[in-house]
Amino acid sequence: MGGRRFHTVDVFAREPYAGNQLAVFHDADASDPEAADFEVADLDDETMLALTRETNYSEATFVEDADPDDDRYPVRIFDPAEEIPFAGHPTIGTAAVLREFVRDDRPDELVLDLAVGDVRVWVETDADGTERYWMDQVEPEFGASIERDAVASVLGLASDDVRDAPIEVVSTGLPTLVVPLASLDAVERAATQPAAYEREIVDGLGGANVLVVAPETVDADADLHARVFADWAGVPEDPATGSAAGCLAAYLAHHDDAARRMGLHVPESGRERDDGGDAVDLAVEQGYEMNRPSRLHLRASVRDGGDGDSEGGIDVRVGGRVVPISEGHLLQPT
Numbered sequence: 113m114g115g116r117r118f119h120t121v122d123v124f125a126r127e128p129y130a131g132n133q134l135a136v137f138h139d140a141d142a143s144d145p146e147a148a149d150f151e152v153a154d155l156d157d158e159t160m161l162a163l164t165r166e167t168n169y170s171e172a173t174f175v176e177d178a179d180p181d182d183d184r185y186p187v188r189i190f191d192p193a194e195e196i197p198f199a200g201h202p203t204i205g206t207a208a209v210l211r212e213f214v215r216d217d218r219p220d221e222l223v224l225d226l227a228v229g230d231v232r233v234w235v236e237t238d239a240d241g242t243e244r245y246w247m248d249q250v251e252p253e254f255g256a257s258i259e260r261d262a263v264a265s266v267l268g269l270a271s272d273d274v275r276d277a278p279i280e281v282v283s284t285g286l287p288t289l290v291v292p293l294a295s296l297d298a299v300e301r302a303a304t305q306p307a308a309y310e311r312e313i314v315d316g317l318g319g320a321n322v323l324v325v326a327p328e329t330v331d332a333d334a335d336l337h338a339r340v341f342a343d344w345a346g347v348p349e350d351p352a353t354g355s356a357a358g359c360l361a362a363y364l365a366h367h368d369d370a371a372r373r374m375g376l377h378v379p380e381s382g383r384e385r386d387d388g389g390d391a392v393d394l395a396v397e398q399g400y401e402m403n404r405p406s407r408l409h410l411r412a413s414v415r416d417g418g419d420g421d422s423e424g425g426i427d428v429r430v431g432g433r434v435v436p437i438s439e440g441h442l443l444q445p446t
Contacts (some may be wrong), residue, residue, distance in 0.1 A: 116152055116442040119209045120167075123201035123404040124352035124398075124432035131399065131406045131435065132352035135167040137442065138175035152176055155378045157195065158380045159445060161272040164190040170347045171202045183226040185210060188254070192346035198285030200430055201356015204245045206433035207233035210238050217267035228285040236431070244409065246431035247354070256283035256317055263291050273298035277370040282359035284428055286318040288340075291311065291362035292361045292374060296328035296337050301399060304341045304348070305342035312394065319344040325396075327374045334397040334407065335376065336360075351399030352406030361412035364392045365426050383415035390427075401431060408432050 116135045137152050143280040153176040155163075164172040188195060189202045207222045215222075221234040233247045260274045267273075275292040282288055293299050302324050306353025313320055325338040340353040340358065350356075364371040365382035368391070372378055382391045392412040399406040411429040 114128075115154075117213075118440055119213055119436065120438045120440055122406050122437055123206060123208075124203040124354065124434055125435045126405075126407055128435050128437060129405055131432070132201040132205075132350065132404070133167075133169045133201055133437075135169055135172040135258065136175065136206050136209040137163065137172065138209070139178040141297045143313050148377070150276055151173040151345070152178075155445075160188065160190050161192075165192050170342070170350050171196075171199050173202045173206045175206065175210065175214075178210070180225075180360055184223045184230060186225045189226065194345075195227070196345070197284060198231070198250075198374075200247070200357060201352055202248075202431065203231055203247050204233060204354060204388060204430075207247070208245055208436075211235070212436060213439070226285075226347050242433065244431045245434055246409075246429050249284035249358040249362075249428040249430060251284075251365075251425050252359065252360075252428060253283045255283065255287065255365065257281070258289070258316065262308075263289070263317075263322075264310050266305060266322065267291070267300060267416075268305050269298055271292075272275070273279075273301075276372075277373065277375070278363075278367050280363065280367075281317060281320055282363050282366075284355060284358040284362060286354040286355040287317070288353075289317065289320045289322045289357035290360055291322060291324045292370065293324050293326045295338075296330070299324050299326045299337055299339055302339060304343055306343075309343055318380040321345075321350075321359075322357050323353070323360055325360060327376065330390060330398055330400055331397055333395065335394040336374075336396045337400070338396050338398045339401060340398065348367040349402060351402045351404035352408060352432070353398065354408065354430045357396055357410055358430045359400075360396070361392050361394075361410035361430065362426050362428050364394075365408075365412040365414050365428075382412070383416075384413045390429075406432075 122131040
């Protein structure tokens with residue numbers, strides 16, 4: 113059967129049919145004579161967007177060259193509204209598909225050429241043999257802040273449901289408003305209110321994911337419970353959001369005092385621990401309210417800016433498992 117190949121995977125999942133779904137479209141099998149003339153790079157933007165909507169997933173990716181000369185894979189990411197420069201679970205999921213189904217040598221490290229720049233993805237194997245994919249994220253940028261009352265109105269919550277902590281936009285390629293909440297119950301009750309969302313998030317911030325987080329969890333082996341609302345991108349709620357998780361990791365390293373008030377063991381100034389471990393090394397559960405339980409692993413540390421400068425940058429890494437689900441051939445466009 114000819115046509116462009118695709119695979120679907122569940123990203124940040126510990127079992128099938130959990131985590132965040134992703135469709136990865138890549139070049140057809142060169143050994144198939146009926147498929148030899150099909151290339152993902154030939155698809156126009158409108159078709160890529162239409163295919164993304166067809167999947168009904170929060171994102172889809174398109175590998176424009178599955179055999180690059182320089183081992184940098186050019187990848188485009190679309191959500192249901194538009195092309196986006198970066199997203200976490202599409203990055204990790206695409207790397208997993210390339211490693212498992214495209215590359216014969218199954219390399220432990222790949223580089224994706226994204227609109228935001230080159231992103232490195234690598235594999236670490238746990239003691240029990242579990243493989244976890246990790247990605248670097250670009251240098252975080254800290255942006256606008258909003259008040260507790262304003263964000264409470266966006267989420268349909270009382271002001272007391274919002275922690276007395278910075279409520280700030282962080283971006284590692286895609287902007288996320290990080291909102292620490294007082295309890296797991298508050299996270300579960302949160303629901304975006306259209307008028308307030310339009311006023312505060314779309315008009316006030318120019319659009320951003322909204323991540324709500326609390327230090328109470330459903331599973332004992334997680335450190336934080338989170339939800340992510342992305343109405344501005346046509347995704348009312350996302351089950352596992354690697355870009356937002358990276359923003360959260362950067363936030364916790366940057367606002368280490370707020371992290372400690374949440375009961376997290378983050379060293380002062382967000383720097384590496386004495387044993388060389390990252391200041392932020394946490395597991396976050398997400399997607400439980402959507403029946404798509406997910407587990408994201410975060411690492412972050414503030415690095416010195418040369419001579420112990422406290423304004424050094426922040427290294428951010430996000431990891432998780434990837435579970436393959438399906439494969440097939442695209443029959444349209446002909």
